[in-house]
Amino acid sequence: MKTALTIAGSDCSGGAGIQGDLKTFAAHGVYGMSVITAVTAQNTTKVSHIQGLEPITISKQIEAIFDDIKVDSIKIGMLFNKRIITAIVNTFKHYQLPKIVLDPVMISTTGRILLKGDAIESIVKDMFPLCNLITPNILEAERLTDTPISNTYDMETACRKLYELGSKNVLVKGGHLRDTACDVLFDGNDFTYYNHKRIDNPNTRGTGCALSSAIAANISKGQNTVDAVRMAKDYITKAIAGGFSIGSGDGPVNHFIER
Numbered sequence: 001m002k003t004a005l006t007i008a009g010s011d012c013s014g015g016a017g018i019q020g021d022l023k024t025f026a027a028h029g030v031y032g033m034s035v036i037t038a039v040t041a042q043n044t045t046k047v048s049h050i051q052g053l054e055p056i057t058i059s060k061q062i063e064a065i066f067d068d069i070k071v072d073s074i075k076i077g078m079l080f081n082k083r084i085i086t087a088i089v090n091t092f093k094h095y096q097l098p099k100i101v102l103d104p105v106m107i108s109t110t111g112r113i114l115l116k117g118d119a120i121e122s123i124v125k126d127m128f129p130l131c132n133l134i135t136p137n138i139l140e141a142e143r144l145t146d147t148p149i150s151n152t153y154d155m156e157t158a159c160r161k162l163y164e165l166g167s168k169n170v171l172v173k174g175g176h177l178r179d180t181a182c183d184v185l186f187d188g189n190d191f192t193y194y195n196h197k198r199i200d201n202p203n204t205r206g207t208g209c210a211l212s213s214a215i216a217a218n219i220s221k222g223q224n225t226v227d228a229v230r231m232a233k234d235y236i237t238k239a240i241a242g243g244f245s246i247g248s249g250d251g252p253v254n255h256f257i258e259r
C-alpha cells in the first residue's frame with residue numbers, strides 16, 4: 001500500500017484542509033496520514049476561529065510518522081504562521097523527504113486569512129526550495145509575484161517568476177479565471193496546459209486542497225509530475241461536477257463519484 005501525508009489545517013466542516021485531503025487520498029486508494037498545523041472552526045459560510053498549534057506539537061507529529069512509517073509523498077496546505085513553518089522545516093532536516101506538493105493557501109473561499117503576512121516570506125525562502133511542485137491559485141500567484149494575472153499569458157509569466165523561487169515545478173491554477181478552468185504547469189523548460197471547461201456549480205469548497213492531494217496521491221503511486229497533474233485535474237473536474245450543497249453557503253466537492 002502506498003502512503004501519503006498531509007500537513008495542513010483542520011476544517012471541522014469536512015470540505016477543505018486535512019479532512020478534504022484524507023478523503024482525496026482514500027478515493028485514490030492511498031493510505032493517508034496527517035500532521036495538523038492549525039484547528040479552524042469553519043463551515044460553508046465562514047471561518048469563525050483559528051488556533052495555530054504549538055510548533056512542538058507539529059514537530060512531534062512529523063517525528064512520530066517519519067520515525068516509523070515510509071512516506072511516499074507529502075502534501076502541504078495551510079501553514080498559518082512563521083513559527084509553524086520554521087518548526088516544519090527544522091524537523092524535515094532530520095529525514096529523507098519524498099516529493100512535496102505545496103498548496104500555498106492564503107485566504108479561504110469564505111474570505112478569512114489563513115496565512116499571516118510575516119509567514120509568506122518564510123514559505124518562499126524556506127519551503128519552496130524543498131518542493132517538487134507548488135500550486136498557487138491566481139490570487140496567490142499575484143501576491144507571490146506582485147503582478148496582476150488576467151489571462152493564460154500572464155499565468156505563464158507568473159510561472160516563470162515563481163519557478164525562480166526554487167520549486168522544481170510550478171502549477172498556476174486557473175479556477176478563478178472567468179471563462180475557462182485552465183491550469184498551467186512549468187518545469188523550468190516547458191509549459192503544459194490542462195484546459196477544462198468551467199463547470200457551473202457553486203459547490204467548490206476544497207478544490208485546491210483536493211487537487212494538490214490528488215497530485216500527491218498520484219506521485220505516491222509512481223506517476224511523474226506531468227501525468228500526476230493530468231490525472232488530478234480529471235479527478236477534480238469530476239469532483240466539482242458532483243459538488244453538492246450541505247449548508248447555506250457553497251458546498252464541498254464530491255469525492256464519492258464513480259471513476
Ligand SMILES: Nc1ncnc2c1ncn2[C@@H]1O[C@H](COP(=O)(O)OP(=O)(O)O)[C@@H](O)[C@H]1O
Pocket residue numbers: 136137138173174175176181182183196197198199200201204206207208209211233236237240
Ligand atoms: N468552476 C470550475 N470548473 C472547473 N474547474 C474548476 C472550477 N473552479 C476551479 N476549478 C479547478 O479546480 C482546481 C482548483 O483551482 P482553484 O479554484 O483556482 O484553486 P483554489 O481552490 O486554491 O482557489 C483547478 O484545477 C481549477 O482549474
Ligand SMILES: Cc1ncc(COP(=O)(O)O)c(N)n1
Pocket residue numbers: 008009010011016017018040077078105107108109110114204205206207208209
Ligand atoms: C483548513 C483549511 N485549509 C484550506 C482551506 C482553503 O480551502 P477553500 O479555498 O476551499 O476555502 C480552508 N478553507 N481551510
